[in-house]
Amino acid sequence: MDNVQIAEMFNRMARILEFKGENQFKTRAYTNAARSIKGLDEELMGLYRNGKIDSIPGVGEVLKSKIVEILETGSFDAYEKAIKEVPHGIIDIMDVPGIGPKMARLFYEKLGIKSIDELSKAAREHRIRRLPRMGEKLEEKILRSIIRLQQDKDYGRHPIALAGEIAREIRQELCSSPHIEKVFIAGSLRRKKDTVGDIDLIVVSDEPEKAINFFINMEKVEEILEAGASKASVMYPGNFHIDLRVVEREHLGSMLQHFTGSKEHNIHLRRLAISKGYRLNEYGFTNENSGILKPCGREEDIYDFLGLDYLPPELREDRGEIEASLTGNLPRLIEKKDIKGDLHVHSTWSDGINTIEELAQAAIQRGYEYIAITDHSHSTGIANGLSEKQLIEHMGEIERINDEFDDIRILSGTECDIRADGKLDYSNDILERLDIVIVAVHAGLEQDRTRMTRRIVAALENEHVDILAHPTGRKFGKRPAYDVEMEKIITAAKENEKGLEINSSPWRLDLNDTNARNAKEHGVMLAINTDTHAIDHFDNISFGIDVARRAWVEPDDVINAMSLKQICSRLGISRQ
Numbered sequence: 012m013d014n015v016q017i018a019e020m021f022n023r024m025a026r027i028l029e030f031k032g033e034n035q036f037k038t039r040a041y042t043n044a045a046r047s048i049k050g051l052d053e054e055l056m057g058l059y060r061n062g063k064i065d066s067i068p069g070v071g072e073v074l075k076s077k078i079v080e081i082l083e084t085g086s087f088d089a090y091e092k093a094i095k096e097v098p099h100g101i102i103d104i105m106d107v108p109g110i111g112p113k114m115a116r117l118f119y120e121k122l123g124i125k126s127i128d129e130l131s132k133a134a135r136e137h138r139i140r141r142l143p144r145m146g147e148k149l150e151e152k153i154l155r156s157i158i159r160l161q162q163d164k165d166y167g168r169h170p171i172a173l174a175g176e177i178a179r180e181i182r183q184e185l186c187s188s189p190h191i192e193k194v195f196i197a198g199s200l201r202r203k204k205d206t207v208g209d210i211d212l213i214v215v216s217d218e219p220e221k222a223i224n225f226f227i228n229m230e231k232v233e234e235i236l237e238a239g240a241s242k243a244s245v246m247y248p249g250n251f252h253i254d255l256r257v258v259e260r261e262h263l264g265s266m267l268q269h270f271t272g273s274k275e276h277n278i279h280l281r282r283l284a285i286s287k288g289y290r291l292n293e294y295g296f297t298n299e300n301s302g303i304l305k306p307c308g309r310e311e312d313i314y315d316f317l318g319l320d321y322l323p324p325e326l327r328e329d330r331g332e333i334e335a336s337l338t339g340n341l342p343r344l345i346e347k348k349d350i351k352g353d354l355h356v357h358s359t360w361s362d363g364i365n366t367i368e369e370l371a372q373a374a375i376q377r378g379y380e381y382i383a384i385t386d387h388s389h390s391t392g393i394a395n396g397l398s399e400k401q402l403i404e405h406m407g408e409i410e411r412i413n414d415e416f417d418d419i420r421i422l423s424g425t426e427c428d429i430r431a432d433g434k435l436d437y438s439n440d441i442l443e444r445l446d447i448v449i450v451a452v453h454a455g456l457e458q459d460r461t462r463m464t465r466r467i468v469a470a471l472e473n474e475h476v477d478i479l480a481h482p483t484g485r486k487f488g489k490r491p492a493y494d495v496e497m498e499k500i501i502t503a504a505k506e507n508e509k510g511l512e513i514n515s516s517p518w519r520l521d522l523n524d525t526n527a528r529n530a531k532e533h534g535v536m537l538a539i540n541t542d543t544h545a546i547d548h549f550d551n552i553s554f555g556i557d558v559a560r561r562a563w564v565e566p567d568d569v570i571n572a573m574s575l576k577q578i579c580s581r582l583g584i585s586r587q
């Protein structure tokens with residue numbers, strides 16, 4: 012949980028309380044606290060670990076204890092209780108720009124509106140304009156806001172990290188049923204898409220009805236949407252829709268393949284099957300002439316039967332993987348074991364919560380050959396950035412710590428801010444002295460497409476820059492990517508021999524799969540970085556690797572899959 016997430020949680024709590032008509036002092040305490048938290052220089056987690064949580068201004072004792080609860084458990088009791096008392100759809104409505112708790116309450120009380128779809132329907136039927144204090148203009152504005160929201164392709168979808176947690180929790184519970192032999196995750200979650208619509212699960216059982224019964228009666232199930240003989244759908248806390256299919260072992264391979272998708276991939280496979288005289292569905296191959304069904308117990312059997320090499324789920328999007336498999340041209344996808352280091356790491360020098368020594372130790376434990384400490388530069392007000400003088404001390408400190416460690420090389424770096432005009436936050440003299448320079452935009456994100464593109468291209472043209480970090484700046488559920496011409500960024504990266512970052516933070520995950528693949532195809536090297544602010548974040552690398560795999564990325568495309576020797580040569584570092 013970072014400060015932004017905690018502040019969001021408090022803001023949402025305030026909206027729920029207001030919707031419920033609680034007194035305004037209570038709601039205001041939450042919004043004020045959220046504002047104070049957003050303005051903090053340091054991460055609450057860091058303050059908490061250092062016993063300095065009492066020093067936050069503008070937050071009373073009660074809310075401080077809630078912050079501690081969030082830091083320890085990921086949420087707080089009062090919030091969990093409050094969101095249960097308000098339908099999910101209403102919370103979504105309050106999140107629509109221009110609609111607050113008061114309006115949501117009016118729609119609910121007067122028209123019984125409980126979801127965005129119902130609200131949109133009411134607006135189209137002109138039922139909103141007839142409400143008190145509403146009118147034609149406001150009704151149109153609401154409709155436009157809803158349409159804009161729904162056009163975002165990640166609208167209403169869940170970040171993979173949250174969906175994965177829920178799926179594993181359910182899988183564990185299902186495994187405790189005596190009627191369930193095994194549980195498999197399918198759908199977009201298995202394909203490791205950055206966001207997922209719903210969670211698809213497959214269970215192997217000889218007693219489908221008992222398995223279904225167990226599923227729909229799990230304690231946390233909020234609503235049963237469908238319960239049939241071999242499939243069911245339920246709603247789970249957090250607005251998660253869960254689909255379950257029960258299958259006998261004999262059909263497991265075909266069922267798993269079918270529900271892993273994607274739909275486009277499946278359609279292409281079916282075409283291929285038809286060209287060979289078979290119909291393919293979730294039960295196997297049926298011979299068009301004889302009508303005999305060939306069941307597939309293992310997923311591999313399906314690809315084998317069609318003369319294809321096995322396709323990892325991450326590739327199954329019908330983006331050329333079937334053709335590549337037919338001709339033996341599948342990529343050798345990057346894996347965790349290929350990663351030799353991390354090139355985007357923050358220490359206590361800026362807004363990280365661990366010392367450089369602690370970070371180095373954690374990197375050694377993960378088998379890395381090197382890490383780059385890339386603390387923020389000074390104009391990044393939010394992040395306690397380093398002045399040029401501090402950066403020089405930082406370099407000295409890294410040199411000293413390098414002498415302490417034999418098993419890892421610490422590279423001295425920076426995450427240097429790209430200012431609104433494209434200039435960098437440090438002078439060339441100082442950038443030249445660093446082992447590695449990564450650059451990123453942190454402020455002025457609302458710039459128009461042309462200016463933002465020009466700004467980033469200018470930074471990529473600086474001879475001391477090595478990598479562009481978080482190239483699109485999106486944050487799931489908070490802000491979309493900033494407006495930028497990715498083609499031009501990729502071309503500039505290629506021409507100036509710079510790397511582009513796949514940011515492994517599960518809330519960011521930029522570049523996305525299509526941009527990363529485009530970059531690779533242009534011959535641009537990628538860095539799969541974690542942007543670590545606390546030791547645990549190193550393990551987010553798996554999310555970045557998932558994106559890279561979906562982008563067909565191979566070890567040779569990745570800067571931090573290079574050995575220490577190779578990377579020093581690329582970065583022009585002479586001493587090793």
Ligand code: DGT
Nearest residue numbers: 198199207208209211269270271272273274277278
């Ligand atoms: P999502 O949930 O939007 O993130 O994406 P998926 O891919 O998980 O989609 P979902 O949950 O609707 O369906 C799971 C899989 O089931 C999908 O990837 C492929 C298969 N499937 C669903 N509908 C169809 C269909 O109409 N035709 C074919 N061939 N396959 C389908």
Ligand code: CA
Nearest residue numbers: 198199209210
């Ligand atoms: Ca799904």
Ligand code: CA
Nearest residue numbers: 209210211254
């Ligand atoms: Ca589904």
